[in-house]
Amino acid sequence: MTFRRLTAACGAVLLSFAALSAVAAEAPSRWVTAWATALQPIPQQADLPPLYRAPDVAGRTVRQIVYPTLSGSVARLHVSNEYGRSPLVIEGMRIARSAAGAAARPGTEVRVTFAGKASVTVPAGAEIDSDPVRVDIDGGAPYAISGYMGGEQRMVAWHRVANQVNYVSTPGDRTGDAAGDAFREHFTQYAWVTGLAVEAPSAGAIAAIGDSITDGMRSSLNQNRRWPDVLARRLVDSGDRSTAVVNLGISGNRLLSDSRCYGDALVHRFDRDVLQRPGVQTVVLLIGINDINFAAMSPRTGLDCDAPHMAVTANDLIDGYREVIAAAHRHGLRIFGATLTPASLPPQRESIRQAVNKWIRTGHAFDGVVDFAEALRDPAAPERLRRAYDSGDHIHPSDAGYAAMAAAIPLTAVVRAPAK
Template sequence: MTFGGKPAVSVPPGGEIDSDPVRVAISAGMPYAVSSFMGREQKLIAWHRVSSQVNYLSMPGNHAGDASADAYRQRITQFAWVTGVQVEAPSSSTIAAIGDSITDGMRSSLNQNRRWPDALARRVAQSGDKSVAVVNLGISGNRLLTDSPCYGDALASRFGRDVLAQPGVKTVILLIGINDINFAAMPVHGGLDCDAPHTQVTADGLVAGYKRVIAAAHARGVRIFGATLTPAALPPQREAIRAEVNQWIRTSRAFDGVVDFDAALRDPADPTRLRRSFDSGDQIHPSDAGYSAMADAIPLQPVVGGLK
């Protein structure tokens, strides 16, 4: 792999760079390994915390070319260094799933690809359409309106870089806001407080943020579907904000369409909570079955049909 024809590259803090194209045979649905070597002076200061996937660190030395697993003794469950692989397919298009830990797939089964964007990708492939890709741009802990020292830039700020700059994106599914509602009530921690700032939000504030994202998508000719916020066993004041936001998502017609994840996951006996079979155990994040139900709730024809 080369970068501008050179075998090595320096990337400034906060920056990213694409490699030169690499000709390699690929098969749909197969896993691929990308190995890279970092210099002695390089420190890992940013990474994707929730990968739901085992990744490997080697023993000292340059083992990027090793086909054997012998040198890779340490396992981690974070993504580091590589943020994505782009495949040249001029006639294809992309659905971008963006949001927080529920899009990231937190508490889904390790190495099983059971996040809801994975399940959506399988639904699209099973429909016979091989020209549509699904990319997962969820970040655990991410908020719509507020940056975090641990969970990245606010979605409203990162939307252009993380979504609109992706090649081939024509449709977005947006699920974000539950952390904005919750983090104001989290206890303040000494030292690094990942939930800071503990910003109070209102339904009107979240709606204003959604409108910013919708306007950015439409300015680039990208369709955007709004997903309702899923049940999280919230206390009454916070639950009232979630309910008001969901009502706006369903009825405002500001989005190009609605994905009702709330209706798909809620317990009929108590709509403020996840159905037991869809709860991973923390009352917020779905189980594998819950993530599958989310993918099944996406109206495939409006989402995929509009890509043609």
């Protein structure tokens, strides 16, 4: 463990001791992650491109809209200051059923506390769970999580491609506002709140982790058309209301290389983003196309998000997959490997994709295979996406393509039998 992580862990233990003691009094209980997102640092330098400029949140209320995929009557929120260089200060927080836009449904708001207090200070690098809160969570419905931020607070980490409009208010504590009038600024990222778990003793979660194709890049804004969203709806339609699906994709993410813009390499973030999530039983892993592509990207002056431009082989990626598989198995999780989808690659890079996919299909290292490549390929040109499934950039699926991916997942294979 690095010094930074050791310091953060100690801070988190000290911060949450009282909260954990309160929860222990209610044991035994079973928490299952119903919604989650993965954070990435915001590059810290002058003259950032507009896509990397965070909103001003100091002394304002940030309202974020989330869609839990599992129902429950007791919930808790997970708050992270993983990439912070100074304490994260939240003066107050509430959760309510979301109405249209920034509005909340009147009479549904519930105060969220931390160790019995309305405010919380999370040390740099640390994470904390809220106290359990009694609130009716209806899987598939939207909820507004409103945090009144400290007067000096800055946003230094986020989940950049949320495909969800969130809101920042005018100055002041607006956590109890049902109307959305004070929330005049919009942003399309998530920040600080990285998980919502419910008490669900007989339930479990599927963690979808990977890059932009799991993140849902170029899917419809505010429509929940990413493939994990569609999978969650498939499960409900099949009669399964005890399996959550959580999306831990990060656009631009790689299996083997960290990025200033696109987050820690998946081999480095897998523990935090999957193994530490309560209730996860199964993992669907789709990662590697950026490792193949970014070596060919031209270096940029200033902010070079694609650095390091490291060339990889199929064997490099296979070694990385084996590392993730071993970590999942050590924690008793099943992990399914998803084939890399067509991306109109030039021949040398396409040969790496094909070699990786052959190993995923035939190597028997994963507990099962999800053949996304087969589901999306153009039968006349397998290196390309089928036209109806192409969002237009020849890499990312359209809404129809994401739906086809969800349809390709064998439900009976990925769902673990309920705990007894």
